Amino acid sequence: MSRRSPTWTAGGAGLDIADPLLYVGDRHLDVWREARRTHPIAWCESERAGGFWSVTTHRLGGQVVKHPGRFGSALGMRLGGNEAAVKAASGRMLVVSDGTEHRALRAAHSTWFNGRAVAALQPGLERMIDDLVRTLLERGEAFDAVRDLAVAIPTWLLFEMMGVPPGDRDELARFIAVAFDDTDPGPAAASARTAAHAGVFAYFADRLEEGRNAPGDDMVTSLAQATVNGRPLSDEEVILNCDGLMNGGLETTPHAMSGALLAFIEHPGAWRRLKEDPGLIDSAVEEILRWTSPAMHAMRTAMTDSTLGAARIREGDRVVVWFPSCNRDEEVFPEAGRFLIDRRPNPHMSFGGGPHYCVGAALARIELRCLLRVLRRRVAAVEPAGEAVRQRSNFLNGLERLEVTMVPELHGEEI
Numbered sequence: 001m002s003r004r005s006p007t008w009t010a011g012g013a014g015l016d017i018a019d020p021l022l023y024v025g026d027r028h029l030d031v032w033r034e035a036r037r038t039h040p041i042a043w044c045e046s047e048r049a050g051g052f053w054s055v056t057t058h059r060l061g062g063q064v065v066k067h068p069g070r071f072g073s074a075l076g077m078r079l080g081g082n083e084a085a086v087k088a089a090s091g092r093m094l095v096v097s098d099g100t101e102h103r104a105l106r107a108a109h110s111t112w113f114n115g116r117a118v119a120a121l122q123p124g125l126e127r128m129i130d131d132l133v134r135t136l137l138e139r140g141e142a143f144d145a146v147r148d149l150a151v152a153i154p155t156w157l158l159f160e161m162m163g164v165p166p167g168d169r170d171e172l173a174r175f176i177a178v179a180f181d182d183t184d185p186g187p188a189a190a191s192a193r194t195a196a197h198a199g200v201f202a203y204f205a206d207r208l209e210e211g212r213n214a215p216g217d218d219m220v221t222s223l224a225q226a227t228v229n230g231r232p233l234s235d236e237e238v239i240l241n242c243d244g245l246m247n248g249g250l251e252t253t254p255h256a257m258s259g260a261l262l263a264f265i266e267h268p269g270a271w272r273r274l275k276e277d278p279g280l281i282d283s284a285v286e287e288i289l290r291w292t293s294p295a296m297h298a299m300r301t302a303m304t305d306s307t308l309g310a311a312r313i314r315e316g317d318r319v320v321v322w323f324p325s326c327n328r329d330e331e332v333f334p335e336a337g338r339f340l341i342d343r344r345p346n347p348h349m350s351f352g353g354g355p356h357y358c359v360g361a362a363l364a365r366i367e368l369r370c371l372l373r374v375l376r377r378r379v380a381a382v383e384p385a386g387e388a389v390r391q392r393s394n395f396l397n398g399l400e401r402l403e404v405t406m407v408p409e410l411h412g413e414e415i
Ligand code: HEM
Pocket: 065, 073, 077, 094, 095, 096, 106, 158, 244, 245, 246, 248, 249, 250, 252, 253, 256, 293, 294, 295, 298, 299, 349, 350, 351, 352, 353, 355, 356, 357, 358, 359, 360, 361, 363, 364
């Protein structure tokens, strides 16, 4: 017996919306469509994740993320998160903080993420992507667009911003790849994850010590020098937030990039229009973000009893907003199921909303913009070279593998 009402019946009895396997296929899109229509907010009992309110419409999702006083983040922001890790990070790591701690930590991050700082990164980033795409074209072989392109770009950029020396990059990238990969629930994978995460923490502890001795012009140093409510961040807080930036920046952006390639493969008309009209790049970036919705959900905990839509929520209840569903809400997006690169307005929720709105949004946008600029210039067509494989996750939405070939543009100009 469920202890809340309404409960969710969309998708049929026995459906577990928190089951990562549901997201390997395409069935979740139908499940969410049905939920938006009949149960925009409903109580779900998940075998693996326990009970929670599930929110699938743009309007209700916005009400959850924009009211941190009603729905807090300090008790965790993802279903099935590691409780001990959340407890250790709560109030000290941006994404699991509320109120004054959150505001102060957010200010400590702002130097590197405001529009001007991010715009200054564009020329170097575009050169890096250009070199990478040219190398892939020269090889002339099929490649995995996730690993070889979509992961490589944000990894390079974040390592540059964090001042990771070239000699350390391969090892750190290996740690990160294992530490943040939760697609395998087995015990061996879990202990590999724990060990790799310890490696990431140890790496940033070393970098922090170096930065304190010889401050550089990098993000680790600037976090080390930041103050929160009049005191400097502790070493642990710096390291936790470096980890948060790696997690936030490297787990999501690749899904938008590889998802963009798949979208253009599946919508050749959109690719042709983008090739013809560079004026569409900015609206194409927003549509890619809406279409791919790399963050699958954000969770909150109710701080008080309240009403949301048809639901009476009690203090302590967990509330989960499914962003890809909000982004396909037919009441907000006309022809929501179509990939329209000239869609305007496009009030997607891919970066969440409210005070936790993605701190890296400008960075992600510039990464996508540079990628589109380079692809337009260098690539005539992207073609599939294997089946797209979706990631097994209820937290991240996107591809694990996408084998493609790229056809070079004969008259590709220089930057
Ligand atoms: C397409 C790429 C990205 C997507 C879809 C995305 C999505 C999101 C979403 C939905 C949130 C809100 C989480 C919540 O409400 O609990 C968030 C927060 C955050 N993101 Fe991103 N993100 C992206 C790129 C990045 C990048 C490039 C970085 C940094 C390098 C980053 C770092 C963060 C951090 C630190 C937070 C926590 C902000 C806070 O709590 O105030 N993200 N992101």
